[in-house]
Amino acid sequence: MTPVSTGESDTIAAVASPPGQGAVSLIRVSGNDAITLVSSVFRSRKPLAARTAVLGKIFAADGSVIDEVLATAFTNPASYTGEDTVEIACHGGILVTKSVLARILESGARAAEAGEFSRRAFQNGKMDLTQAEAVMDLISAQTERGLRSAHEQLAGRLGQEIMGLRETLLGSLSHLEAYIDFPEEDIDPETGSALVAGIAETRKRVGDLLSTADQGRILREGVRTVLCGSPNAGKSSLLNRLLGHDRAIVSSTAGTTRDTIEETVNLRGYPLRLTDTAGIHDDTTDAIEAQGIDRSHDAIAQADLVLEIVDASLPADERITVDTPHILVKNKLDASLHPSWIAHEGIAVSCATGEGFECLYDEIEKTLTSESTGWGEGSAAINARHQACLKRAAASLDATLAALAAATPPEFVALDLREALAAIGEVVGTVDTEELLGQIFGTFCIGK
Secondary structure, eight states, X not given: OOOOOOOOOOOEEEEOSXXXXXXXXXXXXXXXXXXXXXXXXXXXXXXXXXXOEEEEEEEOTTSOEEEEEEEEEEOTTSSSSSSOEEEEEEEOOHHHHHHHHHHHHXXXXXXXXXXXHHHHHHHTTSSOHHHHHHHHHHHHOOSHHHHHHHHHHXXXXXXXXXXXXXXXXXXXXXXXXXXXXXXXXXOOHHHHHHHHHHHHHHHHHHHHHHTTHHHHHHHHHOEEEEEEESTTSSHHHHHHHHHTSOOSOOOSSTXXXXXXXXXXXXXXXXXXXXXEOOOOOSOOOOHHHHHHHHHHHHHHHTOSEEEEEEETTSOOOOOOOOSSOEEEEEEOGGGOOOGGGTTSOXXXXXXXXXXXXXXXXXXXXXXXXXXXXXXXXXXXOOOHHHHHHHHHHHHHHHHHHHHHHTTOOHHHHHHHHHHHHHHHHHHHTSSOOHHHHHHHHXXXXXXX
């Protein structure tokens, strides 16, 4: 990617390690004057050198020692931001970290804004926009699958796919533009067919990427997993067993759970956002319980996966009807299953003893990786912003194909194709606006 001139020459600084007390804190300084600025407050036996950790001390304005640190310089463009950068590893106390940063700021740096280091890396051509977003995915990954997906995106897998689409569309657009510029040169049927075929193939590839939207959301946010069933079936007990600790109150009194309870658990590499709901039944006269039941229905409607828990020691009763992936959990295996449940396909467990839970985990994993869900391994996992851009691109490509089929004048066809090209380019940041960049990098943590 060609470096973009940011017009920003100031030097920024921030703590790049997590807030709080620890063994070591990392302070990052980046900008044209980063090495000179740090050198003015850092004294050691040898000067700062590229990619070499130097032991020295940070001094206050009055000459007193603030801390003994390790400082490592990275000269442009061989740094994270593409600018001169210094990373200072100091002791991890809250006060000492604050004091070292304050000294850097006092010497001429300014406090970095959220995501400003990654934004400069993007603007200086060190990464495309999908890679920059992958930085936060990497930091916030909750499971190994999410971590692997973030690594692939950070390595440029999605960006390469998008750039390939862009190159194909540019080629198609150049054919149209040539015909517009030289109308006397008719497009022969073979070239016209090739043009339509190329655009149709691009539209298919855009559709394939759009199909990974749910996978991307689940990797980043978790599988919305709703535990539902009649009162006293064992929903709260199942929640506690899945979490490995008591989170919900368990009682033999029906209607104990009046509202939804949400927790997240890592199950074999999948983040499950578990929602324990109020017991569903039709004969309540309690207004608060009725409201809880309404919320249960709302949660089921928005779920990615439904675990329906029943008390299988009692005769089979009316089941809950759902359209989403659904697993029947026959609870109270320790009390022996009632014969009427034999005909109902599901997993028998005991929330009291833990019996049957490995089979339940197998079934959940099988459901999450089935072809019908589309949540298994994929070539890319787009986020909501990518999805919005690609939807616009898909609509423009559909319009382009329709226009070509209707023999619409090429000037109008080219307009649709340019809109598709712009929407696809927005995914990787080749078409950028301050508003877009501010929205994306504003979600980053300070120091990244």
